[in-house]
Amino acid sequence: xxxxxxxxxxxxxxxxxxxxxxxxxxxxxxxxxxxxxxxxxxxxxxxxxxxxxxxxxxxxxxxxxxxxxxxxxxxxxxxxxxxxxxxxxxxxxxxxxxxxxxxxxxxxxxxxxxxxxxxxxxxxxxxxxxxxxxxxxxxxxxxxxxxxxxxxxxxxxxxxxxxxxxxxxxxxxxxxxxxxxxxxxxxxxxxxxxxxxxxxxxxxxxxxxxxxxxxxxxxxxxxxxxxxxxxxxxxxxxxxxxxxxxxxxxxxxxxxxxxxxxxxxxxxxxxxxxxxxxxxxxxxxxxxxxxxxxxxxxxxxxxxxxxxxxxxxxxxxxxxxxxxxxxx
Amino acid sequence: xxxxxxxxxxxxxxxxxxxxxxxxxxxxxxxxxxxxxxxxxxxxxxxxxxxxxxxxxxxxxxxxxxxxxxxxxxxxxxxxxxxxxxxxxxxxxxxxxxxxxxxxxxxxxxxxxxxxxxxxxxxxxxxxxxxxxxxxxxxxxxxxxxxxxxxxxxxxxxxxxxxxxxxxxxxxxxxxxxxxxxxxxxxxxxxxxxxxxxxxxxxxxxxxxxxxxxxxxxxxxxxxxxxxxxxxxxxxxxxxxxxxxxxxxxxxxxxxxxxxxxxxxxxxxxxxxxxxxxxxxxxxxxxxxxxxxxxxxxxxxxxxxxxxxxxxxxxxxxxxxxxxxxxxxxxxxxxxxxxxxxxxxx
Amino acid sequence: xxxxxxxxxxxxxxxxxxxxxxxxxxxxxxxxxxxxxxxxxxxxxxxxxxxxxxxxxxxxxxxxxxxxxxxxxxxxxxxxxxxxxxxxxxxxxxxxxxxxxxxxxxxxxxxxxxxxxxxxxxxxxxxxxxxxxxxxxxxxxxxxxxxxxxxxxxxxxxxxxxxxxxxxxxxxxxxxxxxxxxxxxxxxxxxxxxxxxxxxxxxxxxxxxxxxxxxxxxxxxxxxxxxxxxxxxxxxxxxxxxxxxxxxxxxxxxxxxxxxxxxxxxxxxxx
Numbered sequence: 036x037x038x039x040x041x042x043x044x045x046x047x048x049x050x051x052x053x054x055x056x057x058x059x060x061x062x063x064x065x066x067x068x069x070x071x072x073x074x075x076x077x078x079x080x081x082x083x084x085x086x087x088x089x090x091x092x093x094x095x096x097x098x099x100x101x102x103x104x105x106x107x108x109x110x111x112x113x114x115x116x117x118x119x120x121x122x123x124x125x126x127x128x129x130x131x132x133x134x135x136x137x138x139x140x141x142x143x144x145x146x147x148x149x150x151x152x153x154x155x156x157x158x159x160x161x162x163x164x165x166x167x168x169x170x171x172x173x174x175x176x177x178x179x180x181x182x183x184x185x186x187x188x189x190x191x192x193x194x195x196x197x198x199x200x201x202x203x204x205x206x207x208x209x210x211x212x213x214x215x216x217x218x219x220x221x222x223x224x225x226x227x228x229x230x231x232x233x234x235x236x237x238x239x240x241x242x243x244x245x246x247x248x249x250x251x252x253x254x255x256x257x258x259x260x261x262x263x264x265x266x267x268x269x270x271x272x273x274x275x276x277x278x279x280x281x282x283x284x285x286x287x288x289x290x291x292x293x294x295x296x297x298x299x300x301x302x303x304x305x306x307x308x309x310x311x312x313x314x315x316x317x318x319x320x321x322x323x324x325x326x327x328x329x330x331x332x333x334x335x336x337x338x339x340x341x342x343x344x345x346x347x348x349x350x351x352x353x354x355x356x357x358x359x360x361x362x363x
Numbered sequence: 364x365x366x367x368x369x370x371x372x373x374x375x376x377x378x379x380x381x382x383x384x385x386x387x388x389x390x391x392x393x394x395x396x397x398x399x400x401x402x403x404x405x406x407x408x409x410x411x412x413x414x415x416x417x418x419x420x421x422x423x424x425x426x427x428x429x430x431x432x433x434x435x436x437x438x439x440x441x442x443x444x445x446x447x448x449x450x451x452x453x454x455x456x457x458x459x460x461x462x463x464x465x466x467x468x469x470x471x472x473x474x475x476x477x478x479x480x481x482x483x484x485x486x487x488x489x490x491x492x493x494x495x496x497x498x499x500x501x502x503x504x505x506x507x508x509x510x511x512x513x514x515x516x517x518x519x520x521x522x523x524x525x526x527x528x529x530x531x532x533x534x535x536x537x538x539x540x541x542x543x544x545x546x547x548x549x550x551x552x553x554x555x556x557x558x559x560x561x562x563x564x565x566x567x568x569x570x571x572x573x574x575x576x577x578x579x580x581x582x583x584x585x586x587x588x589x590x591x592x593x594x595x596x597x598x599x600x601x602x603x604x605x606x607x608x609x610x611x612x613x614x615x616x617x618x619x620x621x622x623x624x625x626x627x628x629x630x631x632x633x634x635x636x637x638x639x640x641x642x643x644x645x646x647x648x649x650x651x652x653x654x655x656x657x658x659x660x661x662x663x664x665x666x667x668x669x670x671x672x673x674x675x676x677x678x679x680x681x682x683x684x685x686x687x688x689x690x691x692x693x694x695x696x697x698x699x700x701x702x703x704x705x706x707x708x709x
Numbered sequence: 710x711x712x713x714x715x716x717x718x719x720x721x722x723x724x725x726x727x728x729x730x731x732x733x734x735x736x737x738x739x740x741x742x743x744x745x746x747x748x749x750x751x752x753x754x755x756x757x758x759x760x761x762x763x764x765x766x767x768x769x770x771x772x773x774x775x776x777x778x779x780x781x782x783x784x785x786x787x788x789x790x791x792x793x794x795x796x797x798x799x800x801x802x803x804x805x806x807x808x809x810x811x812x813x814x815x816x817x818x819x820x821x822x823x824x825x826x827x828x829x830x831x832x833x834x835x836x837x838x839x840x841x842x843x844x845x846x847x848x849x850x851x852x853x854x855x856x857x858x859x860x861x862x863x864x865x866x867x868x869x870x871x872x873x874x875x876x877x878x879x880x881x882x883x884x885x886x887x888x889x890x891x892x893x894x895x896x897x898x899x900x901x902x903x904x905x906x907x908x909x910x911x912x913x914x915x916x917x918x919x920x921x922x923x924x925x926x927x928x929x930x931x932x933x934x935x936x937x938x939x940x941x942x943x944x945x946x947x948x949x950x951x952x953x954x955x956x957x958x959x960x961x962x963x964x965x966x967x968x969x970x971x972x973x974x975x976x977x978x979x980x
Contacts (some may be wrong), residue, residue: 077622078514078518078524079510079524079621079622080524080622081523081524081525081620081621081622084518084524085523086522087444088522171554208674233667233673234674234676235671235673236673236676236677236680241448241620241621241622241623241624241625241626242423242426242623242624242626242627242630243612243615243616244422244423244426244549244612244615245422245423245626245663245664247422248418248419248420248422248423248664248667249663249664249667250421250671251415251419252410252411252416252419252664252667252668253667254669255416255668256410256667256670257411257670259598268525269525269620269623271614271615273616273618276615276616280415280418280541280544280545281415293525293527294525294527294618295527295616295617298527312674359521361522362532424948564830565830565832566829566830567829567830568819568821568829568830570830571812571815571816571819571830572816572817574805574807574808574812575805575808575812575813575816575817577807578805578806578807578808578813579805582805582816583816583817584787584788585767585786585787585788585791586764586788586791586816586817586818587788587791587792587817587818588816588817641807645805645806645807645808646807692848698857698859698860699806699807699857699859699860700860
């Protein structure tokens with residue numbers, strides 16, 4: 036998941052403080068070394084935790100060449116667009132030679148990104164915004180998945196397994212990413228199954244019991260629902276409990292991966308998970324931005340798609356090893 | 364709940380008096396709970412009124428209630444605790460790391476988690492009484508401190524932000540089981556906590572101290588009540604409640620998330636206030652808080668049984684809560700408006 | 710009860726109190742006798758509340774001494790003063806408007822029943838005692854100890870607070886403007902309760918603006934002006950006009966009144 040489940044509550048109080056988390060202490064910041072800044076999500080977000088690990092892996096190569104990689108993430112997602120824009124400006128001010136940024140809210144971030152591009156900084160978009168926004172800002176490339184395409188893949192998978200009525204559980208209604216996922220699911224299954232959204236309000240945020248019982252209620256209300264797809268792994272845990280409690284025969288699918296998700300796929304209580312391979316996003320985007328800044332190297336394909344990759348019983352064993360290592 | 368020992372052998376009054384019941388602090392909450400139940404019974408049909416429907420809102424209410432009851436005591440004493448969400452996540456993570464990541468027996472994780480919650484509560488209470496800063500500010504700070512510490516420590520130890528664990532069968536049964544395949548054991552825990560909290564508030568002299576501190580802290584201190592100790596103890600109580608829900612969720616969902624729990628901060632305050640507790644302290648009842656929590660649970664879950672577009676859920680939640688609080692306010696004013704004979708007073 | 714035991718229960722000797730650069734009390738000496746009502750008179754800001762706070766243990770005097778029952782005493786806290794038998798009742802009576810009569814009556818000294826872990830607040834006893842004590846002071850309308858203090862009238866709240874002090878054996882009862890917020894009838898009732906407390910041998914310190922109320926119940930009077938004791942006299946030693954003049958800060962009240970009259974007169978002409 037992208038802009039995801041997290042500390043929404045802080046909304047009420049927190050002036051969104053911006054955190055600077057050094058991926059690598061820049062002790063050995065040799066003169067001439069490239070300074071790479073990676074603007075990503077909250078460090079407590081499980082998804083971004085994996086992206087950050089990817090960036091950390093790429094940072095090793097940067098460090099060997101005498102450069103540094105610095106991770107910049109907001110403390111919360113309450114004011115994401117402007118905060119991310121500010122982080123980009125912070126990176127410029129800090130003397131960045133390469134910037135990796137997720138273009139979640141183009142209207143709020145693009146001005147800052149364009150300033151970076153204008154200064155000759157090597158900018159790569161990743162995770163959000165797509166190739167369209169990358170072209171818009173003049174960035175080198177877009178690395179990531181496409182939410183809509185990922186949704187389509189999930190919808191097709193359900194349809195191929197005979198699902199007729201799909202419920203898309205959306206715990207962040209209104210977020211463009213999640214809406215695109217649910218829409219993709221509906222379009223992917225079009226003609227074979229109908230799909231409907233279950234939007235849950237923010238008062239249920241971070242409370243698996245509330246989500247679980249709401250899904251149970253929906254399954255009780257409409258007994259024809261035979262497939263449930265969730266936008267994130269914790270919601271998948273909640274929905275798995277709901278399906279069990281309601282006695283429904285619905286199959287479960289989710290975006291993103293976790294140990295619990297994989298355990299259920301291995302045990303047969305969950306059908307599949309759609310992976311956008313976040314580790315790869317962090318790794319590739321950071322490497323590309325740095326390599327371009329240092330050596331002028333750039334892959335020819337744009338966008339560089341890291342997903343969707345479907346994980347089901349056929350490949351779950353290998354994927355599990357990756358999750359344990361923190362790369363999936 | 365206390366019996367209504369209104370009868371007094373002296374001056375004879377008309378035996379039964381409806382205004383006496385209406386003057387009780389939980390009356391508004393009772394009306395609210397009954398109203399939303401009837402509302403969703405009609406709108407939600409049999410799905411809402413059968414056992415599965417009851418389980419839906421009871422499960423949600425019980426977890427909120429385990430936190431809301433001790434939080435209610437904190438609020439009756441005139442303080443606030445905004446750190447319960449972070450405490451929940453931290454306790455849950457403590458348990459998952461010890462018993463899941465390090466593979467220690469479940470009981471070690473459970474005890475460590477509960478102790479952790481009590482410790483955060485103690486720290487809140489200690490800082491609030493030592494610094495004399497408003498508890499709103501202190502617990503707001505500790506909310507972020509605990510949140511950040513949980514994230515940092517979890518990453519440092521586990522290298523990710525969610526930890527998987529499976530509880531031993533005994534703990535799975537007492538914390539994470541579904542009774543009749545429907546009701547979380549949290550419902551039973553909620554009942555136990557309700558009895559304990561009610562006893563403390565009504566039966567122990569400690570309860571009188573809580574009311575007195577919330578009513579007027581300076582006067583309470585002047586009468587010799589150990590105000591600081593009481594407040595610290597109350598914060599420890601809310602920390603324990605948050606930790607207990609952390610343990611329960613860890614057992615039910617087989618693991619812990621760093622970012623869990625924050626919704627409980629507002630939801631527990633909502634339940635407490637809907638239950639008739641005065642935000643400024645000094646007034647409230649546990650029965651009221653239980654009813655407020657039930658109201659919250661019903662509103663939170665009822666909409667999903669109506670088949671309406673769930674986009675409207677938050678709107679309906681907000682409107683119903685506002686109505687409930689207004690009702691409470693009316694009845695509290697009634698409680699303060701003496702009997703019928705007296706005119707007004709200050 | 711003899712009119713006045715000769716020994717003062719509480720005595721202030723040359724007490725001063727200075728707050729960061731401002732002298733609230735300046736060399737005040739006072740004697741308070743059991744079974745007497747001492748009226749403390751003075752305009753706003755004259756130092757009455759500081760004096761009360763010294764007497765009730767909220768403040769320690771900067772200089773001078775407090776004697777309790779002939780012995781020099783230091784009240785380290787309100788609790789300390791309270792334990793010796795000094796009870797203070799504020800303008801609005803019970804300070805816990807949202808507590809029941811029975812509960813607030815016993816705050817801090819809750820009666821219990823049962824044993825060990827089952828020891829619990831004895832609500833029945835608390836309610837009955839509170840109601841009985843109030844009825845003894847003539848508040849017969851109150852029959853239910855579960856009622857909230859906030860639902861009582863101003864006079865009844867004063868009565869409940871005084872009843873509490875009497876019940877717990879207060880030797881000195883400090884009443885801070887008890888009649889200020891009351892109507893005529895209620896105020897009269899409170900004055901009657903003060904007389905009852907006096908007859909029980911309690912030393913009453915009555916702080917008030919109201920000269921009529923003071924003259925009705927007072928045995929002894931002290932007037933404060935800008936932190937100093939301006940006058941100190943027994944009942945019958947001063948006329949009402951003299952007292953009023955003193956309270957107005959020494960200026961002749963008659964002059965002020967004349968001035969007011971000319972003002973209102975002018976206004977009347979305009980209309």
